[in-house]
Amino acid sequence: MNTITQDITVRSISVETRSRLDALKAYTRLAFGSLIDDAVEALWAEYLSEGHNLTSGPQEPPGASEA
Secondary structure, three states: OOOOOOOOOOOOOOHHHHHHHHHHHHHHOOOHHHHHHHHHHHHHHHHHHOOOOOOOOOOOOOOHHHO
Protein backbone atom coordinates (compact mmCIF):
# COMPACT_ATOMS: atom_id res chain seq x y z
CA MET A 1 0.00 0.00 0.00
CA ASN A 2 1.34 3.42 -0.96
CA THR A 3 1.63 5.53 2.19
CA ILE A 4 3.21 8.56 0.54
CA THR A 5 0.42 11.04 -0.10
CA GLN A 6 -0.05 14.62 -1.21
CA ASP A 7 -3.04 16.90 -0.67
CA ILE A 8 -4.64 18.46 -3.75
CA THR A 9 -7.54 20.81 -4.28
CA VAL A 10 -10.13 20.11 -6.94
CA ARG A 11 -11.57 23.33 -8.32
CA SER A 12 -14.75 22.02 -9.90
CA ILE A 13 -16.48 18.84 -10.97
CA SER A 14 -19.95 18.23 -12.34
CA VAL A 15 -22.85 17.71 -9.97
CA GLU A 16 -23.29 14.21 -11.40
CA THR A 17 -19.64 13.32 -10.75
CA ARG A 18 -19.86 14.60 -7.17
CA SER A 19 -23.05 12.61 -6.63
CA ARG A 20 -21.40 9.46 -7.95
CA LEU A 21 -18.31 10.07 -5.83
CA ASP A 22 -20.49 10.45 -2.73
CA ALA A 23 -22.36 7.23 -3.60
CA LEU A 24 -19.09 5.32 -4.11
CA LYS A 25 -17.73 6.67 -0.83
CA ALA A 26 -20.84 5.51 1.03
CA TYR A 27 -20.90 2.13 -0.71
CA THR A 28 -17.20 1.32 -0.39
CA ARG A 29 -16.43 3.35 2.75
CA LEU A 30 -13.14 4.37 1.11
CA ALA A 31 -11.79 7.89 1.49
CA PHE A 32 -12.16 10.29 -1.46
CA GLY A 33 -8.40 10.08 -2.05
CA SER A 34 -8.53 6.30 -2.34
CA LEU A 35 -11.42 6.51 -4.80
CA ILE A 36 -9.51 9.02 -6.91
CA ASP A 37 -6.37 6.84 -6.78
CA ASP A 38 -8.41 3.85 -7.98
CA ALA A 39 -10.06 5.89 -10.75
CA VAL A 40 -6.73 7.23 -12.03
CA GLU A 41 -5.19 3.74 -11.96
CA ALA A 42 -8.14 2.34 -13.96
CA LEU A 43 -7.99 5.16 -16.51
CA TRP A 44 -4.19 4.84 -16.79
CA ALA A 45 -4.49 1.11 -17.46
CA GLU A 46 -7.20 1.73 -20.08
CA TYR A 47 -5.01 4.25 -21.94
CA LEU A 48 -2.06 1.85 -21.88
CA SER A 49 -4.24 -0.98 -23.19
CA GLU A 50 -5.26 1.28 -26.09
CA GLY A 51 -1.60 1.69 -27.02
CA HIS A 52 -0.92 5.18 -25.65
CA ASN A 53 2.69 5.72 -24.61
CA LEU A 54 2.19 7.29 -21.19
CA THR A 55 5.01 8.20 -18.85
CA SER A 56 4.75 8.99 -15.16
CA GLY A 57 4.96 12.68 -14.38
CA PRO A 58 3.90 15.86 -16.14
CA GLN A 59 4.20 16.07 -19.88
CA GLU A 60 3.12 18.48 -22.59
CA PRO A 61 -0.18 17.81 -24.32
CA PRO A 62 0.07 16.56 -27.92
CA GLY A 63 0.98 19.41 -30.28
CA ALA A 64 2.04 21.85 -27.52
CA SER A 65 5.64 22.09 -28.75
CA GLU A 66 4.60 22.89 -32.33
CA ALA A 67 3.91 26.57 -31.56
